Amino acid sequence: MSAVADMAPSRGARAFGAVSGAVLPVLTVVLAIVAIWYAASVMMNRAWTLDQIQRQDLEMTTMEIVAATMTQERPVLPAPHQVFAEIWNTTVGEPVMRERRGEMQGNPRNLLFHAYHTLWPTLLGFLIGTFLGILLAVGIVHSRAMDMSVMPWAIASQTIPILAIAPIIVVVVSNLPALNNAVSAGIISEDTKLLVPKALISAYLSFFPVVVGMVAGLRSPRVMDLDLMRTWSASRGQTFWKLRLPASVPFLFTSLKVSIAAALVGTIVAELPTGARFGLGARLLTGSYYGQTIQIWSALFMAAICAAALVILLGVLEKFTLKRMGAQA
Amino acid sequence: MPPWTLPALGAALIALAMLTDARLALILAVWFGAWALNAVLANRVAVSGLRLIVPLIFGVTLLVLWELSVRLYDISFVILPAPSAIWARMVTETDILWADFRQTILKGALAGYILGCGGAFLAALAVDRSGFLQRGLLPVGNFIAALPIVGTAPIFVMWFGFGWQSKSAVVVAMVFFPMLVNCVQGLKASDAMQRDLMQTYAASYGQTLMKLRLPSALPFIFNGLKICTTLALIGAIVAEFFGSPTVGMGFRIKIEMGRLAMDMVWAEIAVAALAGSGFYGLVALVERRLTFWHPSQRRG
Numbered sequence: 001m002s003a004v005a006d007m008a009p010s011r012g013a014r015a016f017g018a019v020s021g022a023v024l025p026v027l028t029v030v031l032a033i034v035a036i037w038y039a040a041s042v043m044m045n046r047a048w049t050l051d052q053i054q055r056q057d058l059e060m061t062t063m064e065i066v067a068a069t070m071t072q073e074r075p076v077l078p079a080p081h082q083v084f085a086e087i088w089n090t091t092v093g094e095p096v097m098r099e100r101r102g103e104m105q106g107n108p109r110n111l112l113f114h115a116y117h118t119l120w121p122t123l124l125g126f127l128i129g130t131f132l133g134i135l136l137a138v139g140i141v142h143s144r145a146m147d148m149s150v151m152p153w154a155i156a157s158q159t160i161p162i163l164a165i166a167p168i169i170v171v172v173v174s175n176l177p178a179l180n181n182a183v184s185a186g187i188i189s190e191d192t193k194l195l196v197p198k199a200l201i202s203a204y205l206s207f208f209p210v211v212v213g214m215v216a217g218l219r220s221p222r223v224m225d226l227d228l229m230r231t232w233s234a235s236r237g238q239t240f241w242k243l244r245l246p247a248s249v250p251f252l253f254t255s256l257k258v259s260i261a262a263a264l265v266g267t268i269v270a271e272l273p274t275g276a277r278f279g280l281g282a283r284l285l286t287g288s289y290y291g292q293t294i295q296i297w298s299a300l301f302m303a304a305i306c307a308a309a310l311v312i313l314l315g316v317l318e319k320f321t322l323k324r325m326g327a328q329a
Numbered sequence: 330m331p332p333w334t335l336p337a338l339g340a341a342l343i344a345l346a347m348l349t350d351a352r353l354a355l356i357l358a359v360w361f362g363a364w365a366l367n368a369v370l371a372n373r374v375a376v377s378g379l380r381l382i383v384p385l386i387f388g389v390t391l392l393v394l395w396e397l398s399v400r401l402y403d404i405s406f407v408i409l410p411a412p413s414a415i416w417a418r419m420v421t422e423t424d425i426l427w428a429d430f431r432q433t434i435l436k437g438a439l440a441g442y443i444l445g446c447g448g449a450f451l452a453a454l455a456v457d458r459s460g461f462l463q464r465g466l467l468p469v470g471n472f473i474a475a476l477p478i479v480g481t482a483p484i485f486v487m488w489f490g491f492g493w494q495s496k497s498a499v500v501v502a503m504v505f506f507p508m509l510v511n512c513v514q515g516l517k518a519s520d521a522m523q524r525d526l527m528q529t530y531a532a533s534y535g536q537t538l539m540k541l542r543l544p545s546a547l548p549f550i551f552n553g554l555k556i557c558t559t560l561a562l563i564g565a566i567v568a569e570f571f572g573s574p575t576v577g578m579g580f581r582i583k584i585e586m587g588r589l590a591m592d593m594v595w596a597e598i599a600v601a602a603l604a605g606s607g608f609y610g611l612v613a614l615v616e617r618r619l620t621f622w623h624p625s626q627r628r629g
Contacts, residue, residue: 022464022468024465025461025462025463025464025465025466026464026465026468026469027465028461028465029462029465029466029469030469033469076487076488143368144371144372145364145367145368145370145371145372145383147371148367148371148379148380148383148384149367149371149383149384149386149387150387151384152384153384153387153388153391155606155609156602156605156606158559158605159558159559159562159602159604159605159606159608159609160598160601160602160605161559161562161563161566161567161578161598161601161605162563165598167582167583167586167594168586168591168594168595168598171407171408171586171591172408172409175405175408257475258475261475261476261477264477265477265479268477268479268480269479269563269567272567272570280480281480284480284482284483285483285571287483288483288484288486288487288571288572291487293484293487296480296483296484297484299480300477300480300481300484303476303477303480304476304477307475307476307477308472308475308476311475
């Protein structure tokens, strides 16, 4: 790709070179994955179809059998188009709001409703995690004691399987007196209270990439640059705001993309053991209880779409910010 | 800022807390005392073993603070058991903990980890021979690595049953793409000059691979292996929530949560944390042995 880009004179031509260099291979790989998926769904669903044929004494051609494997209600592996039909039906085909007990509420049959219930805590947790992560990184860079004592434990904290502590966080948080007081005083609603534990769990997963990235970023200015700040007799604060922080921005965005994906995983996992009724994780769980494979896959794809959208959004933000800061593309 | 600012601030805070709540003052005193000790130790450069002592003091301080707050404030057992209670439970229930550890970590996570990482490595070797496939697989792999693959757990439990095999399958799905991306990037890491040099030696593909490209890929490969250790544990434990035999760490946590036996839940978490850190540490140790030449391994 770089060879093409170097030779191309104009910016448009360069962009075209980059696109045509990547799009064709990516499309090929995606098509291959879809083809393998179709083949696998025929193979895996065939047993049930053949069994049905035998029981009902039917005669079917091979083509009919293949077609039958893709129209089952609870296939072992649903075909891609079945999953997309389900996603279409549960997003566009269902009203977003419905009337219940005299007031308009979100419609739990709509997949967007569940995505909303997962995205909110994800974003909240991402913000908390990013804030804490940056704070920790600033401390680690400026204090040797903090670097030596906190960093190993930050790494260790990520080896604790998050699912294990999810139920505990839910129990502890829902019993916090401060939170309960806030609910009874009407400052936050009951729904918001349910959102807090999920957000905390996703914050737990998302703070770590930010710490690692920011520590690397804040340390990225070269010794020469730091010495220059010294010759200007800049204080620690000035060095931080004018040199370290701007230098860390590219690192920050790279780790933010990792951390928002982690935050989404955190929220989905948090919904599993906590008996959440709404959210993509809850959708997965009910799907697995009732053997609704198509529902599981559609929830899975919705989660993937959310993750992709969030990462792309951050990518756009990154491009914009770096451009404003005067970075060369 | 003069050097006595922080100690003075700490002392003032403790004094202030003393006026309102003696328990808070005690907790703050322990915290600042340990922190001061660490700050003094950390600034002494040449003491050997410092890299171990400072984090250890920090960890012990956290445990002491935990125990102190639980006892002083009479925190309910259901909300947060004291470390001593958790330790007591770990000692008495060693058999169950060991059985769960074997089922979840040794069978589910480890088998999946080896299969997934090994498979990804072989796939990377295959992909590596075609530039076209590389350009196609890297973005797709990066994309899939960012997806919440944990969600496939219910599907795999349906396909492979409640035993450890389904847990391994989830782990394979989780670790495959992060590992693949790292391996493919690693195999590209050697310089064009170095590869040209190998060509002037008339080295075969296998020789170039073994003597140049694999060694230069090792830092990337180990990066992938380290990321995958935590993913493997998460995958194995999450999958148990969708169905498991009556043994396993995820199963135990679910059951004991229902019985509000929080000390047992915390005991499982402690085992998981120890296993996770140990697993990670082991991979890091092997990395240090094999990639001693890499700048990131240099000891300052």
